[in-house]
Amino acid sequence: MEYLYEKTIQQIRFAVFLLLVIIGVGTLGYMLLEHWSLLDSFYMTIITISTTGFMEVKPLTPAGRLFTTLLIIAGVATIAYTGGRIVQFIIETQIFRRRRMSKKLDEVKNHFIVCGYGRMGKHVCEELKNAGQEFVIIEKDPQQIEQIIEEGFLFVAGDATQDEILLKARIERARGLVAVLSTDAENVFITLSAKVLNPNIFIVARAVEEETATKLQRAGADRVVKPYEIGGTRIAQVLLRPGVVDFIDLVTRERGVDLNFEEIQVQPHSPLIGKTLLETPLRKELNIIVIAIFRKDGTFIYNPTSSTVVQEGDRLIAIGSAKALQQLNNLCLVEDLSAATR
Known part of the structure; x- marks a missing residue:
């Protein structure tokens, strides 16, 4: 399909080039046969190949009429060819886009x-x-x-x-x-x-x-x-606690600030399982603050202490830099603690 797509583009380029050649030949022909000016020759060529139907610029000689006949045939054929290639290009573009979209959907x-x-x-x-x-x-x-x-x-x-x-x-x-x-x-x-x-x-x-x-x-x-x-709730919060709202916006919306909220689930075999928050590298090495923990049984721990033990299936609500949070995500997935923090 991509080959046909590129081939159609080449055909359109060739058709446009051919059309320009015909315009050039037509202009030159009228200048030589009829001894017209460049502007009159160009104008006559355009109205001839476009079959506009305007009157002749000046009366034509028999040679000029024969040349005009040939120019009409060549011009109309070239325009028809160019139009066909453009329509083909539009159709193939749509087909190509759909197939590419379908391929991406198959992989997603x-x-x-x-x-x-x-x-x-x-x-x-x-x-x-x-x-x-x-x-x-x-x-x-x-x-x-x-x-x-x-x-x-x-x-x-x-x-x-x-x-x-x-x-x-x-x-x-x-x-x-x-x-x-x-x-x-x-x-x-x-x-x-x-x-x-x-x-x-x-x-x-x-x-x-x-x-x-x-x-x-x-x-x-x-x-x-x-x-x-x-x-309504946000409007009220802006009125009552503008500083809190500004901070939340800072970590959730500002693109230029390297500070993010993230929710990361502790997977089986994670090296964090069974360790207290103090024993993990979260605060000391990654400078990550764990704000809350959601347990698998539905319990919620707000502002967990350093002695809180991480369990399998915990959802950690943490704040830190994008790089640090990515390392935390790795810690929750892999088995090797040293590999995750590299």
């Missing part, structure tokens, strides 16, 4: 699916992009799809409420799904379908109405986001 795994590329969906995609996460967008609006293509995001065109479209987005291999379509009913339907197709997927859904939030939770949503409630 452990990704997120964003259903809806509206105002909220765009912010979700931007955050996932900044976090370096793979994601697939499902969108049916042609105008939004054009924006997605411009951004270079992976997407599936279609209705996210249909199982076929969710399967095209490789939902069976996805780690999470975001349902942020315009209506609560669609988000409920997507949540139901997603849980059937992938019971282990983590779902975050948007709800406008309070009663819909309950339905989404019953349908299988792991988290329900209510934009108006969150917006």
Whole structure:
């Protein structure tokens, strides 16, 4: 397919070159046969090969009429050839783009699916992009799809409420799904379908109405986001605790500050298991602060002490530099403590 794509581009280049040659030959021909000026010859050539139908610049001699006839045949044929190659190029570009997209979708795994590329969906995609996460967008609006293509995001065109479209987005291999379509009913339907197709997927859904939030939770949503409630709460927090809000924004949104929040789960065989926080290199070597720990049994430890023991399955809520947090992530995955902190 790539070979045909490049071949079509070469054909278009050749057609444009041929058209320029015909214009040059036509202009020169009128100058030699009819003894016209450069401007008159060029003008006559353009209206001839474009079959515009304007009157002749000046009366033609028999030789000039024969030359004009040949010029019309050559010009029309070249323009038709060029137009055909351009149409072919447009069609092949679309086919090439679809095949490339399909190939990427076949390879994607452990990704997120964003259903809806509206105002909220765009912010979700931007955050996932900044976090370096793979994601697939499902969108049916042609105008939004054009924006997605411009951004270079992976997407599936279609209705996210249909199982076929969710399967095209490789939902069976996805780690999470975001349902942020315009209506609560669609988000409920997507949540139901997603849980059937992938019971282990983590779902975050948007709800406008309070009663819909309950339905989404019953349908299988792991988290329900209510934009108006969150917006109102944030406004109140800015009024009451502006410094706290500024700090949270600093570590979650500012791109120029090397300070991040992260949630990292301790996997089996991690060298951290069984050690106290004091015994780990988190604070002494990596300068990481563990703010909280979520245990597998659902218990929550806020501001754990240095004697708190790390257990398998713990979710560590930590703050530190991007490099240090990456090393912490390695510590939670590998078996060799020294290898993880290199």
